[in-house]
Amino acid sequence: MKTLKILLLSFALTLGAVAITVYSGFVNVAADEPHSDLVYLLLEEVRINSIAKAAKSIEVPDLTDPELLLTGGADYEYMCSSCHLKPGQHESDLSLGLYPQPPNLAISSQTDTANDTDNFEATARNNFWVIKHGIKASGMPAWGKTHDDQRIWAMVAFLNQLPSLTPMQYQVLTAID
Amino acid sequence: MKSKIYKTTSKFALVLIPTLTLSLSAIAHDPSLHVKKAEKADCSKMDHSKMNMKDPVAMAMMKKCKKQAKKDHKAMDHSNMEHSKNEDNKKLKKDHQ
Numbered sequence: 001m002k003t004l005k006i007l008l009l010s011f012a013l014t015l016g017a018v019a020i021t022v023y024s025g026f027v028n029v030a031a032d033e034p035h036s037d038l039v040y041l042l043l044e045e046v047r048i049n050s051i052a053k054a055a056k057s058i059e060v061p062d063l064t065d066p067e068l069l070l071t072g073g074a075d076y077e078y079m080c081s082s083c084h085l086k087p088g089q090h091e092s093d094l095s096l097g098l099y100p101q102p103p104n105l106a107i108s109s110q111t112d113t114a115n116d117t118d119n120f121e122a123t124a125r126n127n128f129w130v131i132k133h134g135i136k137a138s139g140m141p142a143w144g145k146t147h148d149d150q151r152i153w154a155m156v157a158f159l160n161q162l163p164s165l166t167p168m169q170y171q172v173l174t175a176i177d
Numbered sequence: 178m179k180s181k182i183y184k185t186t187s188k189f190a191l192v193l194i195p196t197l198t199l200s201l202s203a204i205a206h207d208p209s210l211h212v213k214k215a216e217k218a219d220c221s222k223m224d225h226s227k228m229n230m231k232d233p234v235a236m237a238m239m240k241k242c243k244k245q246a247k248k249d250h251k252a253m254d255h256s257n258m259e260h261s262k263n264e265d266n267k268k269l270k271k272d273h274q
Binding site: 065066067069070161164165168169171172173175176 | 216217218219220222223233234236237238240241242244245248
């Protein structure tokens with residue numbers, strides 16, 4: 001009987017806390033106010049694990065065909081560079097204004113251990129999944145609604161090379177012909 | 178009566194016109210960043226001697242520049258050129274013989 005009371009009480013308290021959070025308006029949704037470190041860490045963990053799980057069984061096709069860099073490059077320039085930047089560019093309205101901030105895909109991420117095949121495959125399939133499905137409650141759109149898998153793999157192939165490109169190489173690869 | 182309205186309006190105008198003019202010209206950053214120009218590939222700076230032809234990036238760049246060169250050539254309207262007119266004429270004459 002006592003345990004039941006305690007259970008009911010804690011349930012009521014939790015419900016109260018949730019109700020206060022939802023209805024009080026205390027939660028700040030402004031994009032120019034960062035999350036607290038704890039919230040940021042939790043959300044990041046959720047995103048990383050969610051993407052890894054969802055992308056686990058995706059087969060990575062052969063991405064070495066140079067033609068992929070041309071299709072993927074032109075698409076990247078027109079659909080992604082405004083948020084994810086390009087060689088020689090360090091900020092844009094969207095890269096500064098969005099929160100969570102779009103990562104700069106023109107520089108290699110520090111977490112990547114380059115030249116590791118497993119890692120290469122995992123990055124490729126995660127990128128494919130993210131481009132196709134987007135990320136909820138962030139600025140990252142789901143491009144799979146309007147682009148077939150072939151187009152998306154071409155962008156994945158392009159992203160592999162992007163951090164190594166000079167501004168001149170980028171210009172040639174991404175120009176419309 | 179009339180002059181009062183006139184006075185108020187001109188007061189508004191005095192404030193509004195400079196405000197509008199100033200705010201329209203307020204530029205946060207270079208507007209050229211807003212314009213996406215359909216740029217052609219700038220192939221003139223490629224240094225072929227430094228390119229490794231096994232590198233997919235180099236291969237893709239070569240492909241792009243070749244495609245573009247071909248297209249530039251096609252963009253010329255050969256049909257209006259003297260030599261093609263003459264050829265057409267010759268053909269026509271032949272057909273009628």
